[in-house]
Amino acid sequence: MWLRRFSRLPSRVSWPGHSLGRWIVVALGLGVLVAGLVGAAGPYRQTREFRETVACDRSVGDCFGSEAGSIAARRTYTTTSTTTYTDANGQTHTNTTTTTHHEVTWQRANGSRQARDVSSSFYAKAKEGQPATLRLWRGEVVGVEVMGDAQWFLPESGATLNGWLYLAFFGLGVLLWGLLFGWWDGFFMLAFRTFAWMFMSFLPVGLVTDTLAYGLDMGTGLAVEIAFILFFAGIGASLLIGSLDRW
Known part of the structure; x- marks a missing residue:
């Protein structure tokens, strides 16, 4: 099975249901979960206020501030990510993905610059030196x-808000581990399961935050x-479950 490939890892140490170690893990997970949710409260309210301005701008118009700026620079660059996992038959698979990013740098009236990734269609229109209208919310460029x-x-x-939600999701994982499993089989498996658990949260958390800020788009893009x-x-769930195939 999957874990037999790691024969050098220490054997599992089971924690009895009411042992001090297990309750420490449960308390730690609960504390991190609560801290993440409490920390997310303020950014959540601010993001909802931003959503109200978005709704106003769509229905009435000119609800965001405006500032004359310019496109100072533009570039493309690539990033490569590699994912390795082992299936139930013990076979290792590696997937390599290369992503092309389109980056635009704009300059504000005070001379400050900021660079952000943009869509390829917007990048094609944003020529260097071209005037641009910057849309502001509470002094921050949001468009x-x-x-x-x-x-x-x-x-x-x-x-x-994204950061606090990731922390809360991590705390939930620690809490569930202490409640449902609670055994120890080495630092490698700890790091591996943490990666698999957090990998499951990246896109869902992003979708939740985008929906809070801009509303839910019911078109084909959502599907x-x-x-x-x-x-x-x-993928994350299969990695996590695969690491538990002997429980």
């Missing part, structure tokens, strides 16, 4: 408009996004 096209970004509160979420969450 850039050029040539009749616009690229919108999550406000800082949305990015902060594609859900399909991606199920696919990658399924």
Whole structure:
């Protein structure tokens, strides 16, 4: 089976149901979960306030601030990610994915610059030196408009909300581990299961935050996004379950 490949790993140490070690894990997981949810409360409220401005801008218009800016630079770059997993038959599979990113740097009226990844269609229209209209929310650039096209970004509160939700999800995993399993079989398996558990959360948390900020798009894009979420969450779940094949 899958874990037999790691013959050098220490044997499992079972914690009795009411042992001190198991309750420490449960308490730690609960504490991290609560801290994540409490920390997310403020960014959640701010993101909801941003959503109200988005709704106002869509129905009335001109609810965001505007500032004249320009496209200072643009570039493309690639990143490569490799995922390795072992199936139930003990065979190791490696998937390598190369992603092309399109980055645009804009300059504000005060001379400050900021770079963000954008869609390929927006990148094609955003030429270096071209004037741009910057859309502002509480002094923060949340949108850039050029040539009749616009690229919108999550406000800082949305990015902060993502971080707190990831922390809460991590705490939930620790809590469930202490309640349902509670045995120890080495640092390698701890790191591996943590990676698999958190891998399941990346896209769902992003979808939740985007929905809070901009609302739910019921078009075909949503169906594609859900399909991606199920696919990658399924990979994480299979890795996690595969590591528990002897429990």
